[in-house]
Amino acid sequence: MNKTNLNKAADELAESLGRDKVIIDADILDKYSRDETSGMSQLPAVVVRAKTTDDVSRALAICSKYGVPVIPRGAGTGVTGGAIPVKGGVVLSVEKMNRIIEIDKENMFAVVEPGVITKTLQDAALEHGLMYPPDPASLDICSIGGNIAEGAGGPRAVKYGTTKDYVTGLEFVLASGEVINTGGKIVKNAAGYNFIGIIVGSEGTLAIVTKIYLRLVPAPPVVIDLLIPFDSIEEALNVVPVLLQNRIIPSAIEFMEKDTIKLVKDLLKEDIPFENAGAHLLIQIDGESRENIMRDLDRLNKLIHTKYEILVAESKNQKDRLWKTRRSVRESVKNASSIFFGDDTVVPRSMVPVFIKDIKEFLNSKSLRSAIWGHAGDGNCHINILKENMDDGKWSDLVPVIKKYIYQKAISYGGTITGEHGIGLTKKNYLELAVSKEGIELSKRIKAAFDPDMIFNPGKIF
Numbered sequence: 001m002n003k004t005n006l007n008k009a010a011d012e013l014a015e016s017l018g019r020d021k022v023i024i025d026a027d028i029l030d031k032y033s034r035d036e037t038s039g040m041s042q043l044p045a046v047v048v049r050a051k052t053t054d055d056v057s058r059a060l061a062i063c064s065k066y067g068v069p070v071i072p073r074g075a076g077t078g079v080t081g082g083a084i085p086v087k088g089g090v091v092l093s094v095e096k097m098n099r100i101i102e103i104d105k106e107n108m109f110a111v112v113e114p115g116v117i118t119k120t121l122q123d124a125a126l127e128h129g130l131m132y133p134p135d136p137a138s139l140d141i142c143s144i145g146g147n148i149a150e151g152a153g154g155p156r157a158v159k160y161g162t163t164k165d166y167v168t169g170l171e172f173v174l175a176s177g178e179v180i181n182t183g184g185k186i187v188k189n190a191a192g193y194n195f196i197g198i199i200v201g202s203e204g205t206l207a208i209v210t211k212i213y214l215r216l217v218p219a220p221p222v223v224i225d226l227l228i229p230f231d232s233i234e235e236a237l238n239v240v241p242v243l244l245q246n247r248i249i250p251s252a253i254e255f256m257e258k259d260t261i262k263l264v265k266d267l268l269k270e271d272i273p274f275e276n277a278g279a280h281l282l283i284q285i286d287g288e289s290r291e292n293i294m295r296d297l298d299r300l301n302k303l304i305h306t307k308y309e310i311l312v313a314e315s316k317n318q319k320d321r322l323w324k325t326r327r328s329v330r331e332s333v334k335n336a337s338s339i340f341f342g343d344d345t346v347v348p349r350s351m352v353p354v355f356i357k358d359i360k361e362f363l364n365s366k367s368l369r370s371a372i373w374g375h376a377g378d379g380n381c382h383i384n385i386l387k388e389n390m391d392d393g394k395w396s397d398l399v400p401v402i403k404k405y406i407y408q409k410a411i412s413y414g415g416t417i418t419g420e421h422g423i424g425l426t427k428k429n430y431l432e433l434a435v436s437k438e439g440i441e442l443s444k445r446i447k448a449a450f451d452p453d454m455i456f457n458p459g460k461i462f
């Protein structure tokens with residue numbers, strides 16, 4: 001990057017947006033050098049904290065003029081390196097654009113700025129008897145803009161789908177600074193190309209999202225959680241198609257194998273329910289009334305065979321106790337090894353048992369400690385491998401071998417290399433496996449149409 005141009009851009013940004021929004025203080029820049037991706041960071045030259053669409057538009061026009069890279073950033077919780085400024089340049093943070101503009105109860109829509117934290121929106125919708133269903137496990141700390149850029153999912157995808165299923169309108173800013181509006185509070189829209197479909201999952205490489213229209217649904221009046229322990233992961237996973245084929249559609253079906261349960265126990269240092277079981281299924285069922293749910297529960301009891309008791313949680317305290325283990329999984333891996341490889345491959349639901357078995361055997365053959373959990377209801381498997389005491393060189397050589405094995409296996413079973421975390425930096429060398437050479441060429445042509453000078457998030461996706 002041309003340093004003179006960067007300095008000119010920094011001066012012009014401060015002049016145009018005001019010095020308070022343009023940061024060059026090294027201590028503050030440090031926070032923007034990383035996200036939640038293990039072992040990666042790079043300092044930006046400048047951080048812009050935009051407060052309005054106009055700030056974003058002016059900042060982009062200036063960066064375009066000087067050919068300076070721009071890295072859009074939400075809350076920095078991404079786990080594939082999407083918000084890391086690998087080529088330096090300007091991090092453009094929308095964390096201060098965090099207003100819920102409107103909850104329209106009558107039409108069942110929310111209109112929000114991108115920096116709104118996902119849980120804040122969920123709580124606001126609930127006050128109106130409505131639900132915003134996408135629920136990434138990071139919902140307390142991640143932002144809606146980041147969810148859109150990554151196509152985030154979560155446990156409730158099995159019944160309610162992912163972020164992409166709720167976006168009905170967007171305002172976004174192109175690299176040139178032009179502001180585009182598409183869709184709105186409308187359920188149907190057949191006017192022209194589907195820009196929303198292109199922007200959702202574009203990982204900050206095409207445009208900066210500045211306003212979002214989201215569909216809401218009526219909040220289910222009753223929600224009950226169940227913890228079902230099993231002797232083995234195969235036994236647990238084999239239950240999933242049986243439930244769905246028998247018209248029991250839980251809002252979440254999460255699985256956790258025994259090595260994960262052990263890591264959580266090591267982290268929490270307290271008794272956790274059924275800590276010696278071979279696997280856990282954590283199931284959430286929601287519905288119109290307790291009576292309806294209890295009827296489903298009766299049927300579920302007849303369909304599931306396990307020697308263990310099924311724990312049923314109805315109160316907030318009981319539910320928190322059941323979900324505490326699941327919510328602690330990522331932290332428990334970090335606790336055991338600050339450097340680790342985390343993945344979110346997806347396969348068709350019916351292939352999860354054989355996929356997990358293959359992966360576990362492969363990792364055991366390499367004497368690698370791993371923890372696997374995921375969303376059994378939608379086939380999304382989180383495979384985490386711990387570096388522990390391995391020397392850095394051996395680890396760097398091993399990670400690409402592991403990735404290739406996992407991704408090729410997932411694709412051979414009809415799956416793909418990411419279900420919700422995106423490609424970012426950590427999977428870009430493997431995208432061709434998933435979308436083909438021709439698919440990558442087409443993606444590059446789409447990028448050129450949105451971002452002809454290639455200033456957005458260089459080094460990501462492909």
Ligand SMILES: Cc1cc2nc3c(=O)[nH]c(=O)nc-3n(C[C@H](O)[C@H](O)[C@H](O)COP(=O)(O)OP(=O)(O)OC[C@H]3O[C@@H](n4cnc5c(N)ncnc54)[C@H](O)[C@@H]3O)c2cc1C
Binds near residue numbers: 208209421
């Ligand atoms: C403990 C933990 C649990 C997690 N669980 C889940 C999970 O269950 N499901 C899941 O899907 N993810 C999960 N994640 C990953 C992460 O939280 C999601 O990817 C989330 O969507 C990122 O949002 P963010 O606001 O932090 O985005 P950031 O990390 O700031 O950015 C992510 C990407 O989006 C781009 N971006 C951000 N805002 C904008 C914008 N306004 N316009 C254009 N581009 C933008 C950035 O350039 C970057 O490429 C988890 C992460 C952690 C740490």
